[in-house]
Amino acid sequence: MKGQGRSKATGPVQEETKMYAFDFERPDTIDDALKALGAEDAQPLSGGQTLIPTLKSRLAMPSKLVSLTAIPELKGICTSDDGALCVGAATTHAEVAAGAGAYPALAALAGNIGDPAVRNRGTIGGSLANNDPSACYPAAALASGATIVTNSRQIAADDFFDGMFTTVLDEGEIIVEVRFPVPQKASYQKFEQPASRFALVGVFVAKYPDGVRVAVTGAAEDGVFRWTQAETALSSDFSAGAVSGLDVPDNAMIGDLHGSPEYRAHLVKVMTGRAVKAAG
Amino acid sequence: MSDITINVNGKPVSGPVEGRTLLVDFLRGAGLTGTHVGCDTSQCGACVVHVDGKAVKACSIFAVEAEGAEVATIEGQANPDGSLNVIQQAFQDHHGLQCGFCTPGMVMSAAALLKENPRPSEHEIREYLEGNICRCTGYHNIVKAIMAASGQDVSAIAAE
Numbered sequence: 001m002k003g004q005g006r007s008k009a010t011g012p013v014q015e016e017t018k019m020y021a022f023d024f025e026r027p028d029t030i031d032d033a034l035k036a037l038g039a040e041d042a043q044p045l046s047g048g049q050t051l052i053p054t055l056k057s058r059l060a061m062p063s064k065l066v067s068l069t070a071i072p073e074l075k076g077i078c079t080s081d082d083g084a085l086c087v088g089a090a091t092t093h094a095e096v097a098a099g100a101g102a103y104p105a106l107a108a109l110a111g112n113i114g115d116p117a118v119r120n121r122g123t124i125g126g127s128l129a130n131n132d133p134s135a136c137y138p139a140a141a142l143a144s145g146a147t148i149v150t151n152s153r154q155i156a157a158d159d160f161f162d163g164m165f166t167t168v169l170d171e172g173e174i175i176v177e178v179r180f181p182v183p184q185k186a187s188y189q190k191f192e193q194p195a196s197r198f199a200l201v202g203v204f205v206a207k208y209p210d211g212v213r214v215a216v217t218g219a220a221e222d223g224v225f226r227w228t229q230a231e232t233a234l235s236s237d238f239s240a241g242a243v244s245g246l247d248v249p250d251n252a253m254i255g256d257l258h259g260s261p262e263y264r265a266h267l268v269k270v271m272t273g274r275a276v277k278a279a280g
Numbered sequence: 281m282s283d284i285t286i287n288v289n290g291k292p293v294s295g296p297v298e299g300r301t302l303l304v305d306f307l308r309g310a311g312l313t314g315t316h317v318g319c320d321t322s323q324c325g326a327c328v329v330h331v332d333g334k335a336v337k338a339c340s341i342f343a344v345e346a347e348g349a350e351v352a353t354i355e356g357q358a359n360p361d362g363s364l365n366v367i368q369q370a371f372q373d374h375h376g377l378q379c380g381f382c383t384p385g386m387v388m389s390a391a392a393l394l395k396e397n398p399r400p401s402e403h404e405i406r407e408y409l410e411g412n413i414c415r416c417t418g419y420h421n422i423v424k425a426i427m428a429a430s431g432q433d434v435s436a437i438a439a440e
């Protein structure tokens with residue numbers, strides 16, 4: 001069977017023609033990746049679970065893709081001296097689900113992203129850099145007060161996200177690692193949009209000795225946000241009841257065929273309550 | 281264009297690729313057309329293969345990224361004597377397919393599941409197949425086939 005069709009496939013075959021052509025590099029060190037990314041319109045590729053469909057719809061036209069998946073320095077999970085859980089940018093969702101036992105709510109979030117095949121390729125770095133307004137990891141990073149470590153600086157999650165599909169990353173700057181301070185209690189509750197399996201609304205609640213942080217994804221037009229009223233209420237009384245008396249957040253909410261803005265605002269409250277209950 | 285070699289079902293397969301050549305096109309271009317393409321959005325799972333033992337959507341990985349990897353496709357699933365393997369046979373016995381378009385991906389996902397979890401519950405099977413879409417069967421008989429393939433008694437599950 002080998003070689004059939006391929007012998008006549010001198011030009012691009014059917015699928016390939018959907019994408020613009022680009023060069024491809026697969027370096028094995030961060031330094032080489034940064035050098036390769038120095039080319040004009042070069043773009044990093046991690047798991048490809050967002051970027052490849054984007055390329056197929058011709059919504060991106062990079063001159064060169066620089067794969068980050070063969071760089072050992074970008075992979076793996078460890079605990080730092082100050083007890084934070086450090087996850088390499090090119091660590092897959094499946095690896096976090098299996099290996100982030102020190103932070104069970106984070107492992108559970110990763111294990112519930114998309115489907116098994118997506119989890120075997122998709123990575124935390126790609127998810128955070130993409131900042132899809134319905135993605136799960138941005139909520140974890142923001143609720144944990146995580147630090148996003150790039151090749152050139154450390155960025156607090158509070159400063160990292162900059163509106164939907166936008167972050168403060170510069171051209172050619174890559175995420176190297178994400179550091180999560182491990183909370184005393186935490187839970188992520190995702191109300192799934194059944195077709196895409198992204199979050200219609202997802203709420204991550206994390207309780208630290210100095211207070212509670214609540215991050216909401218899927219709901220707001222500006223992407224992931226902290227619901228500060230709920231944080232204040234939960235910091236003095238960590239119970240689902242503390243949330244039920246609050247007004248819904250006043251952020252501009254997404255309205256689409258899956259849910260109106262009012263519905264999403266309501267869900268934020270419901271999912272926050274569930275997250276508090278699940279965190280115990 | 282550059283030439284790459286990927287081990288597919290235990291045999292080296294070589295061919296020319298561009299950066300943008302997807303693994304699924306490399307496979308299909310080599311005559312291995314059992315791996316299907318059902319969507320542009322990485323959602324349907326008709327293209328699931330194993331790369332170094334892990335279920336992956338072959339439409340969502342570039343061929344160059346699988347260079348040197350061990351890839352398993354539906355063509356390599358039958359027993360060495362050519363008879364259907366236990367999962368394939370269970371799909372036939374329990375009517376786990378109608379048009380068959382989704383079946384290669386379903387079988388490859390099922391194989392990955394049973395390797396991880398040899399006796400999955402019905403719920404676990406449904407969860408695992410979240411990324412495999414079937415427009416014909418309504419899933420019941422697929423789930424039943426996978427339970428049967430894992431040696432579980434399915435006589436109590438009503439035929440659909």
Ligand SMILES: Cc1cc2nc3c(=O)[nH]c(=O)nc-3n(C[C@H](O)[C@H](O)[C@H](O)COP(=O)(O)OP(=O)(O)OC[C@H]3O[C@@H](n4cnc5c(N)ncnc54)[C@H](O)[C@@H]3O)c2cc1C
Nearest residue numbers: 046047048049050051114122123125126129135136175197
């Ligand atoms: C069917 C399906 C279901 C999904 N469901 C969910 C879900 O429920 N929840 C969810 O959160 N996500 C979901 N996703 C998205 C998935 O999690 C993606 O893996 C993720 O959003 C992107 O990660 P990636 O590694 O695939 O990145 P890629 O697709 O490779 O890249 C995404 C973007 O990030 C950039 N990038 C990648 N790595 C870096 C880096 N280290 N530094 C800087 N920039 C970088 C790329 O240039 C690109 O712009 C789903 C995807 C699919 C196909």
Ligand code: FES
Nearest residue numbers: 318319324325339
């Ligand atoms: S062809 Fe649909 S997921 Fe690959």
Ligand code: FES
Nearest residue numbers: 378382414415416
């Ligand atoms: S049998 Fe037709 S799509 Fe599944």
